[in-house]
Amino acid sequence: MNGYHPSRVEIDINRLQLNISIVRNFIGKSLYCLPVKANAYGHGLEKIAKASLEAGVDFLAVACLQEGVLLRKAGIESPIIVFGAFHENQIEDLIRYDLQFSISSQLKARWVKEVCEKIGKTCQVHIEVDTGIQRTGVRPATALFLLEYIYSSPVFEPVGIYSHFATGDGPGHPFVYHQIELFNELKRHPDLVDKKLIWHLANSGGTAYYPESHFDMVRPSLLTFGYLMDELPSALSGIAPCFSLKSHVSYFKVVEKGKGISYDHTYTTEKESRIVTVPVGYGDGYPRALSNKAEVLIRGKRYKIAGTICMDQFMVDIGNDEVFVGDEVVLIGTQGEEQITAKHLATLCDTNPREILCLLNNRLPRKFSP
Ligand SMILES: *Cc1c(COP(=O)(O)O)cnc(C)c1O
Numbered sequence: 169m170n171g172y173h174p175s176r177v178e179i180d181i182n183r184l185q186l187n188i189s190i191v192r193n194f195i196g197k198s199l200y201c202l203p204v205k206a207n208a209y210g211h212g213l214e215k216i217a218k219a220s221l222e223a224g225v226d227f228l229a230v231a232c233l234q235e236g237v238l239l240r241k242a243g244i245e246s247p248i249i250v251f252g253a254f255h256e257n258q259i260e261d262l263i264r265y266d267l268q269f270s271i272s273s274q275l276k277a278r279w280v281k282e283v284c285e286k287i288g289k290t291c292q293v294h295i296e297v298d299t300g301i302q303r304t305g306v307r308p309a310t311a312l313f314l315l316e317y318i319y320s321s322p323v324f325e326p327v328g329i330y331s332h333f334a335t336g337d338g339p340g341h342p343f344v345y346h347q348i349e350l351f352n353e354l355k356r357h358p359d360l361v362d363k364k365l366i367w368h369l370a371n372s373g374g375t376a377y378y379p380e381s382h383f384d385m386v387r388p389s390l391l392t393f394g395y396l397m398d399e400l401p402s403a404l405s406g407i408a409p410c411f412s413l414k415s416h417v418s419y420f421k422v423v424e425k426g427k428g429i430s431y432d433h434t435y436t437t438e439k440e441s442r443i444v445t446v447p448v449g450y451g452d453g454y455p456r457a458l459s460n461k462a463e464v465l466i467r468g469k470r471y472k473i474a475g476t477i478c479m480d481q482f483m484v485d486i487g488n489d490e491v492f493v494g495d496e497v498v499l500i501g502t503q504g505e506e507q508i509t510a511k512h513l514a515t516l517c518d519t520n521p522r523e524i525l526c527l528l529n530n531r532l533p534r535k536f537s538p
Pocket of ligand 1: 203251332370371372373387388389390391522
């Protein structure tokens with residue numbers, strides 16, 4: 169860190185590791201893969217990777233080559249899966265950095281085979297099957313041909329086969345059962361029953377609400393970080409967020425009644441009011457869409473943001489209350505009896521907590537405790 173910053177993201181590592189042990193108990197003998205893409209959902213890639221491996225996670229996963237390279241450069245030696253569809257120019261590095269990656273078409277499998285033969289190396293791969301998200305992944309009907317191709321060449325070391333839910337964030341969704349059934353049909357195919365592959369399907373929702381989707385490995389990120397969309401099964405009820413966003417009041421002024429606050433004057437004081445400034449803005453990834461909507465905690469009390477959130481700061485109307493420059497401001501997390509969750513901010517912005525968390529960028533220093 170280059171000098172003091174009044175704002176920071178705080179990550180409670182004990183809390184994270186407790187969440188991991190709760191999930192671990194819940195999933196029984198399934199392996200535990202933690203996707204740490206997008207800076208570990210904003211929590212901080214390397215530290216989260218290390219702390220989660222220490223807590224017993226078996227696999228890490230990322231979205232792209234660069235994230236995998238960052239983990240390797242941080243000295244992480246665990247298996248790492250790169251989920252995103254790779255570009256032809258990335259294959260050599262994927263192999264050199266010992267990253268497992270998804271194969272989702274014959275075309276890509278051929279590219280990989282050529283590179284492996286050229287550089288004289290083998291590669292570890294997961295076959296991605298699309299059971300209904302219509303994103304990347306080979307269709308179940310053609311998966312067998314792809315598998316046949318992969319098993320026919322010694323350059324491939326097939327590690328796993330996986331799919332991804334389209335609607336798996338909440339309980340009781342019929343399409344989830346449809347995807348589980350398609351995955352099971354493939355798993356029962358006579359050509360595949362004797363193959364040693366890690367079958368994996370469940371994201372956070374799958375892990376929490378659909379035990380029949382656990383298979384050999386689960387991939388719950390949001391759940392591990394302490395969030396879910398709906399009520400959790402009681403065995404997971406101890407799960408809680410490990411992420412806080414805090415700042416400190418940077419300025420104080422008294423503003424007369426009827427004055428417009430911030431850009432475009434979208435907020436007007438109803439009476440003479442004390443207006444404090446908080447040095448966090450959309451340049452840090454705190455969404456501008458929260459203007460006049462989100463609350464923050466100061467001295468244990470909730471206050472609404474007054475006016476448009478600027479790139480680097482926003483204002484809060486504290487009425488006649490007493491607040492001082494330097495007082496702590498909690499934007500996400502708890503203070504006294506009050507709490508503000510990323511989930512609540514997500515609701516205000518009509519998005520999910522993943523987006524709120526991973527938007528909060530590295531201009532905000534991360535502080536990990538302990
Ligand atoms: C990001 C990701 C996950 C994690 O999803 P959450 O629901 O946020 O836990 C799981 N699987 C794949 C393939 C992913 O890309």
